Amino acid sequence: MVTRLPAGSLRQLGPATTFYAVFFGIPLMILFVLSFWTQQGFERVPDLTLRNYLDGLTDRLYLQVFLRTILVGLVTSFIVVPLAYVMAYLMRFTFERRGQLLLTLVLISLFSGYLVRIYAWRTILGTGGLLNTALMHLGLIAEPITALIFSPWAVMITLIGLLLPLALLPIWSSMANVSRDHLEAARDLGANGWRLHRTVLLPMVLPGVSTAFAIAFVLAAGDFVVPAMVGGTSGGTLVGNLIANQFRGSGADWPLGAALAFMIMALLVFVYLISVRLLRSVARW
Amino acid sequence: MVGVGRRSVGAGHDTTRGPGTSARSVWAARLFIAVVLVYLFAPVVVTVLFSFTTSRRLSLPIEGLTLDWYREAFADPLFTSALTNSLVLAAVTAVVSVVLGVTFSFGLARLGRRARGPLLTASLLPAAVPALVMGIALAVFFTALGRPPGLPNAAIGHILVALPFVILTLNARLETFDFSVTEAARDLGASPLRTFRDITLPIIRPSVIGAALLAMALSIDEFVVTWFTVGNQQTLPVLIWGLLRRGIDPTVNALATVVLVALVCLVVLSNLLSRRRR
The missing domain is CATH 1.10.3720.10 (MetI-like)
Incomplete structure (x- = not known):
């Protein structure tokens, strides 16, 4: 098929590549350089210091938030990915004829407004919210459950709803390539049962499952809107909030925010690689 | 919800539906899908519903409907x-x-x-x-x-x-x-x-x-x-x-x-x- 010289191909690859280089590559590099600068009052002073990184590593509060972010990310994705796997399996093999309709429904929920869904969860989980009111009407509880909202639980409940459709899509598309005859x-x-999944289907759809895990984990641990809306001020803060505050809050410190961003990204990649290795060892003959 | 069986039915296997699914597990599967869909669509339903209700506070039961918002x-x-x-x-x-x-x-x-x-x-x-x-x-x-x-x-x-x-x-x-x-x-x-x-x-x-x-x-x-x-x-x-x-x-x-x-x-x-x- 490749009868042409790549010259024509290079010309076609050029514009998008340039766009990525200028507006994605260079900004990330500038952000990286900035993470070694220092903030003095309202001024950012060019520097070559590791202080921002050390601040992030030694501050008790920051460490606590880092740990919580990783935990929330892991718990969320370990709930989301199996749910998405089961859902994709049922859509592909059990309700094959309704699979397309179900997929469209999942897509609709994915695009039903990011901010709006987060806000709606606050309405549902709040102290005077729908869930508490309903449970009290039913007489199941006497007092509203306050722990539902403004807690890491609220953050995870909301994130699961947001990320399930995103995790489902890659698993669904790798299952589309698995033939029913094979199973x-x-x-x-x-x-049968667990063994069929562990030794036959899971190894076949492993790329889709790893992608789903990466998406769920990175987006859960990198989100700042969900913790800002339903996480409360103390118990539900994630690294994303700390970073965002360094850029659009009072007392902004861009270099520190940049350093925190690279630290969390490095941590995410590290945890992701370990998790995928674990997943590989589970999905084996 | 009747599956299309193209192959002959194997010994003891119900091949008309997904691999090895009994009636009970089909119901479990339906329940699972229903729960997931409710989870996904609850926020959407809440938003749309309360965009038409009269009360300022979001609570049930609904008092009346309006287009004021x-x-x-x-x-x-x-x-x-x-x-x-x-x-x-x-x-x-x-x-x-x-x-x-x-x-x-x-x-x-x-x-x-x-x-x-x-x-x-x-x-x-x-x-x-x-x-x-x-x-x-x-x-x-x-x-x-x-x-x-x-x-x-x-x-x-x-x-x-x-x-x-x-x-x-x-x-x-x-x-x-x-x-x-x-x-x-x-x-x-x-x-x-x-x-x-x-x-x-x-x-x-x-x-x-x-x-x-x-x-x-x-x-x-x-x-x-x-x-x-x-x-x-x-x-x-x-x-x-x-x-x-x-x-x-x-x-x-x-x-x-x-x-x-x-x-x-x-x-x-x-x-x-x-x-x-x-």
Whole structure:
């Protein structure tokens, strides 16, 4: 198929590549350089210091928030990815004929407004919210459950709803390539239930599952709107809030914010690689 | 809900449905799907429902229905400017990301398999970086250039957010594209431009429009990158965020419902178009 010289191809790849280089590559590099500067009052002074990173590593509050961010990210994705896997499996193999309709519904929920869904969860989970009111009407509880809102739980409940459609799509598309006959054959050879998934289907859809995990984990741990809206001021703060505050709050400190951003990204990549390795060892013959 | 059994029924296996599913597990599966759908759609239903109720506080039971919140929302001059800005951004994002995405995908399609994979992955990278990081990186970048925040900066951010998804959509379409038809047109003397206009574009048009609608939906829903780049200008999500910070205001539900309807239309259309000609 490749009969042409890549010259024509390079010309076609050029514009988007340039766009990425200028508006994605260079900004990230500038951000990285900035993370070694210092903030003095309202001025940012060019410097080559590791102080911002050390501040992030030694401050008790920051460490606590880092740990909470990783935990929230991991718990959320370990709930979201299995849910998405089961959902994708049912859509693909059990309700095959309704699969397309279900997929459209999932897409609609994905695009039903990011901010709006977060806000709606606050309405549902709030102390005077729908869930508490309903439970009190039913007589199941006497007092509203205050821990539902402004807590890490609220953050995770909201994130699961936001990320489930996103995690489902890659798993669904890798399952689309798995033929039903393959599963039948495995079943005829005696693989059933858990074993069928662990030794046959999961290894086949592993790329989709890893992608789903990466999306869920990075987006959960990198979000700042959800913790800002439903996480409250103390118990639900994530690194995203700390970073955002350095850029659009009073007492802004861009270099520190930049350093925090690179630290959390490095941490995310590290945790992701370990998790994928674990996943690989589970999905084996 | 009767499955279509094409093969003969094996010993003890119900092959008319999914592999090895008994009646009880089918009910369990239905329950599972129902619970997931309720989880996904509860926030949507709450928003739409309370955009029509009379009470200021969001609680049950519902006292009465009204369109007042819509009237109030539409009467607000901030809403009009936010709506205009959002539509302009969506249009710019769609056009630019599709032009960049189409050319890039054709370039990819001409490459050998070994070069294509890594390049495709690289082009999807912005989708793997948290929007927050992209937002602050762009804010820092434009400050370094001395450009004040505003709509053009936000447009760059939106294109960056949409481009990976446009490339993903078009790449999937071009994988099954038969390049011999364009070569035939070239052999018959058509210029590259004419070949593209008369042969290539009509074939891939549904996917291109699908990708454009997806880019618009992503742009209209984008909040995080916008918030760091747009300055004091309004877009619909920025306006909603501002209202939310101020406390309970039922017009938010009306605004959100307007956004919701627009997004759902775009996504359903996009989905239908991308699916055709597969």
